[in-house]
Amino acid sequence: MLLCIDTGNTNTVFALWDGRTFVGTWRASTEHQRTADQYFVWLSTLMATRGLSDAVIDEVVISSTVPRVVFNLRVLCDRYFNCRPLVVGKPECRLPVPPRVEEGVRPGPDRLANAAGAFDRHGGDVIVVDFGTATNFDVVATDGAYVGGVISPGVNLSLEALHMGAAALPHVDISQPDKVIGTNTVECIQSGVFWGYTGLIQGITARVKAEYGKPMKVIGTGGLAPLFAQGEDLFDVVEDDLTMHGLTVIHAFNKETK
Ligand SMILES: Nc1ncnc2c1ncn2[C@@H]1O[C@H](COP(=O)(O)OP(=O)(O)O)[C@@H](O)[C@H]1O
Ligand SMILES: CC(C)(COP(=O)(O)O)[C@@H](O)C(=O)NCCC(=O)O
Numbered sequence: 001m002l003l004c005i006d007t008g009n010t011n012t013v014f015a016l017w018d019g020r021t022f023v024g025t026w027r028a029s030t031e032h033q034r035t036a037d038q039y040f041v042w043l044s045t046l047m048a049t050r051g052l053s054d055a056v057i058d059e060v061v062i063s064s065t066v067p068r069v070v071f072n073l074r075v076l077c078d079r080y081f082n083c084r085p086l087v088v089g090k091p092e093c094r095l096p097v098p099p100r101v102e103e104g105v106r107p108g109p110d111r112l113a114n115a116a117g118a119f120d121r122h123g124g125d126v127i128v129v130d131f132g133t134a135t136n137f138d139v140v141a142t143d144g145a146y147v148g149g150v151i152s153p154g155v156n157l158s159l160e161a162l163h164m165g166a167a168a169l170p171h172v173d174i175s176q177p178d179k180v181i182g183t184n185t186v187e188c189i190q191s192g193v194f195w196g197y198t199g200l201i202q203g204i205t206a207r208v209k210a211e212y213g214k215p216m217k218v219i220g221t222g223g224l225a226p227l228f229a230q231g232e233d234l235f236d237v238v239e240d241d242l243t244m245h246g247l248t249v250i251h252a253f254n255k256e257t258k
């Protein structure tokens with residue numbers, strides 16, 4: 001089976017693909033100190049709880065926005081799965097459609113995976129809004145190429161920055177406030193971040209569409225996409241597994257065109 005690993009700056013997601021569906025998805029916090037042995041104990045325990053002890057992992061594809069984590073993930077593949085992983089963004093990993101960006105720029109591998117996943121499911125002329133540590137907007141052209149986009153600070157990063165920078169502001173979890181005018185500190189912060197991000201998404205997608213000059217589909221992904229989808233009509237569709245799907249597409253492409 002194919003193990004897909006998506007390392008973000010906050011969390012690392014492992015998903016096991018049997019060629020048709022993801023039979024298991026597990027999440028760990030991203031820590032570059034974690035060793036291959038630690039990953040393996042953790043993953044095999046979780047696989048066992050899903051009745052997947054007999055599943056044989058013989059292929060791995062990795063997207064990591066944290067370069068130093070890749071070393072121990074490579075050791076994991078070598079020691080326990082007896083394979084060399086395909087690492088998105090490395091020269092030996094080919095993409096179905098190469099990105100069109102300025103010379104020397106290395107787009108985040110998560111964004112390349114999103115573009116591949118979005119193009120496979122929806123065709124081109126797409127904006128992917130990905131809620132991670134950063135909130136990214138990835139623009140996918142008509143032919144499926146990643147052509148750039150927008151990087152803004154993530155929702156939780158903004159909440160954390162308010163708490164860290166202002167002595168009287170507590171740590172607050174994101175939620176959708178009923179009203180805009182908060183009547184206590186927590187409501188005020190939730191309103192600022194929730195409605196602030198709603199405006200950011202509306203504003204940026206509108207500007208991207210105007211600059212692009214053709215109709216575009218907007219896909220929301222990442223943990224907080226469903227929450228923001230409740231507030232306003234921000235996305236045409238929300239797809240939780242878009243990055244993972246993109247990893248399976250990139251893996252299949254590399255296998256076919258060996
Ligand atoms: N369903 C959720 N509800 C609330 N917070 C979430 C949810 N999913 C993710 N988050 C938070 O969003 C932030 C970024 O999430 P994640 O998608 O894991 O980022 P990354 O891919 O950059 O590691 C984290 O702080 C995480 O705790
Ligand atoms: C913007 C990002 C930090 C987002 O990563 P994440 O929120 O998933 O941790 C990542 O895509 C990245 O490191 N990009 C490199 C620069 C670029 O894409 O242009």
Ligand SMILES: [K+]
Nearest residue numbers: 007008110132
């Ligand atoms: K991500």
